[in-house]
Amino acid sequence: MSSPSRLRLGSAGPLPAGDRTETHPVAQATDTGRPDTGNQETGADRAAGPSALACFGDFIAALAGRRPALFLDYDGTLVPLAPRPELAVLDEAVRGTIRRLSALCPVAVVSGRDLDDVARMVGLEGLVYAGSHGFDIRGPGLRTQIGQEYLGELEGADIDLRARLAAIPGTLVERKRFAIAIHTRQVAPPDKPAVAAVVRSVAAERAQLRVTGGKEILELRPNLPWDKGRAVLTLLDALGLSGEGTVPLYLGDDETDEDAFRALSGRGFGIRVGDDTSGTAAQWRLRDPAEAARFLDRLAGRLAGS
Ligand SMILES: O=P(O)(O)OC[C@H]1O[C@H](O[C@H]2O[C@H](CO)[C@@H](O)[C@H](O)[C@H]2O)[C@H](O)[C@@H](O)[C@@H]1O
Numbered sequence: 001m002s003s004p005s006r007l008r009l010g011s012a013g014p015l016p017a018g019d020r021t022e023t024h025p026v027a028q029a030t031d032t033g034r035p036d037t038g039n040q041e042t043g044a045d046r047a048a049g050p051s052a053l054a055c056f057g058d059f060i061a062a063l064a065g066r067r068p069a070l071f072l073d074y075d076g077t078l079v080p081l082a083p084r085p086e087l088a089v090l091d092e093a094v095r096g097t098i099r100r101l102s103a104l105c106p107v108a109v110v111s112g113r114d115l116d117d118v119a120r121m122v123g124l125e126g127l128v129y130a131g132s133h134g135f136d137i138r139g140p141g142l143r144t145q146i147g148q149e150y151l152g153e154l155e156g157a158d159i160d161l162r163a164r165l166a167a168i169p170g171t172l173v174e175r176k177r178f179a180i181a182i183h184t185r186q187v188a189p190p191d192k193p194a195v196a197a198v199v200r201s202v203a204a205e206r207a208q209l210r211v212t213g214g215k216e217i218l219e220l221r222p223n224l225p226w227d228k229g230r231a232v233l234t235l236l237d238a239l240g241l242s243g244e245g246t247v248p249l250y251l252g253d254d255e256t257d258e259d260a261f262r263a264l265s266g267r268g269f270g271i272r273v274g275d276d277t278s279g280t281a282a283q284w285r286l287r288d289p290a291e292a293a294r295f296l297d298r299l300a301g302r303l304a305g306s
Contacts, residue, residue, distance in 0.1 A: 049280070049282060049285050050285070051284070051286060051287070051291075052271050052284040052286055053298070055284075056295070059269075059284060062269065066244070066245055066246060067105055067245060067246050067247070068246070068247055068299070069107075069241045069268075070106065070107045070108070071249065071250040071251070071260065072108070072109050072110065072250075073110060073111060073251060073252035073253060074111040074112075074121065074122070075088055075111070075215075076215060076252075076289065078094055078109075078293075079091070079121075079289055080289050080290075081215060083185060084185075085172075085181075085183075089121070090123070094293045095122070097296045098122065098127075098296070099124055100300045101296060101300045101303070102126060102127055104304060105303060106128075106241060106246075107128070108127060108130060108235060109128070109129050110130040110133075110231060110232060110250075111133075112131075112133045112256055113131055113132075113176065114131050114175075115129055115131025115137075115138060116131070117131070119131070119138070126140060127139065128140075128235060130228070130232075131176065131177070131178075132177055133179060133219075133227060133228055134146070134226060134227060134228045134230065134231025135178035135179070135221070135222065137231065142238070145177075147221075147224050147226065150178070150209070151177075153208040153209055153222075154209065154220070157180060157206055157209055157220050161180060161182060161199070164201075165195060165198055168187060168195055169187070170184075170185075170186035170191070171183070171195055172185075178221060178222060180220045180221075182195060182199050182218045184196075184217065185217075195218070199211060199218045199220070202220070203220055208222065208223055209223055210222075210223040212255075213255055214256060215253075227259040228256055228257060228263075229260045229261075229262055230263065232248065232250060232264065233263050233264075236248055247269065248264050249270075250264055250269070250271065250282075251271045251273055251286070251296075252271075252272065252282075257270075261280060262281045265281055270284070271284040271286055271292075271295075272284070273285070273286045273287075273291070274288065275287065
């Protein structure tokens with residue numbers, strides 16, 4: 001993505017209303033390109049929105065000739081979830097697909113991970129990366145950080161959390177520049193409520209921070225009206241991608257990605273990755289990161305041919 005040099009907090013304005021205005025064709029495997037025989041739809045599946053892979057032709061039709069701007073979540077979307085963050089390594093083939101896509105359309109990676117961490121895991125130059133759930137953004141000619149005045153509070157909370165969680169086996173505290181993740185994936189089920197209680201207690205003592213959730217994770221982040229949705233809307237404006245010729249696509253698997261799905265409602269398309277798509281604001285779905293990889297590969301092929 002080419003980019004201007006400055007972004008400011010609030011430049012995205014308030015989130016759009018949560019109503020969904022798009023209508024979508026009934027899920028049918030109508031793609032005239034490569035048929036995808038492994039993704040048969042069932043009525044139950046369809047309730048969550050059509051598969052962007054099984055219904056690839058419909059998906060392409062919904063773009064209506066507009067150029068996509070691609071926003072990609074990392075964990076659970078580009079890579080399967082792993083027992084620990086450092087084990088969620090991007091497959092080389094997927095890296096190649098993202099590289100190919102970045103030559104065909106704007107691509108940004110929007111992650112809960114620390115900015116440097118996700119940029120290293122993806123390992124591609126020239127993309128826009130938004131780390132710490134959009135609080136920390138970097139791209140070619142582009143740099144912005146939201147909530148620097150909260151860093152002291154985060155530092156204090158990090159120290160408190162580590163001290164108070166040390167006695168609970170399996171707890172992992174991951175410090176990102178603008179957030180702290182407390183992982184419970186390795187914690188014994190009976191101990192998980194105790195971890196949550198500590199996190200909520202630390203947050204209650206620090207009004208500058210708020211708690212958000214995710215898959216086997218609790219996070220503390222600056223108590224600001226900022227999230228992945230606001231970050232994506234701001235990026236669209238800042239990168240000159242707000243015109244009618246561009247359609248933003250956001251792939252994500254988790255509750256923090258729902259902020260982006262809601263923000264893009266009426267303006268682009270959300271694609272929820274994962275089995276459980278109940279309650280999502282996304283209009284499309286993909287079963288898992290493997291399907292997401294196949295979808296992205298197919299999208300690259302289609303964009304290269306068009
Ligand atoms: O926005 P994302 O890119 O999806 O990042 C969300 C969080 O992802 C990571 O945690 C998750 O993935 C881990 C590795 O697979 C898994 O062990 C953990 O249970 C998941 O919650 C990352 O470590 C966090 O910092 C991100 O906020």
